[in-house]
Amino acid sequence: MVQSIKYDVVSEIKSRVTGAKAIVLVDYKGINIDEVSELRNRMRAENVDYFVQKNTLIKIALNELGITGLDSYLKESTAVAVSLTDEVAPAKVIAKFKKDVMADKTFPSFKAGYVSGVVFDEQQLVKLASMPSRDELLAQVLRCFNGPMQGLVGAMSGIIKKFVYAVDAIAKQKAE
Numbered sequence: 001m002v003q004s005i006k007y008d009v010v011s012e013i014k015s016r017v018t019g020a021k022a023i024v025l026v027d028y029k030g031i032n033i034d035e036v037s038e039l040r041n042r043m044r045a046e047n048v049d050y051f052v053q054k055n056t057l058i059k060i061a062l063n064e065l066g067i068t069g070l071d072s073y074l075k076e077s078t079a080v081a082v083s084l085t086d087e088v089a090p091a092k093v094i095a096k097f098k099k100d101v102m103a104d105k106t107f108p109s110f111k112a113g114y115v116s117g118v119v120f121d122e123q124q125l126v127k128l129a130s131m132p133s134r135d136e137l138l139a140q141v142l143r144c145f146n147g148p149m150q151g152l153v154g155a156m157s158g159i160i161k162k163f164v165y166a167v168d169a170i171a172k173q174k175a176e
Helices: 002-017 033-045 055-064 089-100 122-130 134-175
Strands: 022-027 048-052 079-083 109-115 118-120
Touching: 002 055, 002 079, 022 089, 033 048, 033 089, 048 089, 079 089, 089 109, 089 122, 109 122, 118 122
Parallel strands: none
Antiparallel strands: 022 079, 022 109, 048 079, 109 118
16 A cells, blocks of 8 residues: 555656756755745746655656656755756746745755756756746847847938938929
């Protein structure tokens, strides 16, 4: 009976992390219930799945999916933040939560992460959290492409306006 419950939990964890673009392990010890609720709400708003489960069951699930680089970080209290759509979202939400809500405390803290097939340590996750999101980067690229085009359009419209003024002046001169 107990074995089948553990098997079900491992299957559930696997289904939650399968296809994840980012998996972030968080040391959550010291957070009270209200703070956990606030963190979960922020995670939900960014489409990040956040859960707590036994380290051994998380390890089994990740190993069955071929993710073994996080094994050494699965000690003590561990929460898991998973994003299926954005590589940066879990780290950003945790960093922002820590800054906004837990500014005077050292928790929650990053343990490690698995982002796009690469294991990230705590320092790398902090750097990742400070990066712009994918959408922000795409917007910056589009602005870079759009700038020269807007300049060209402005220059072309200026030339056309000058041409129209010149034709209008010639027409007025001939009419006199």
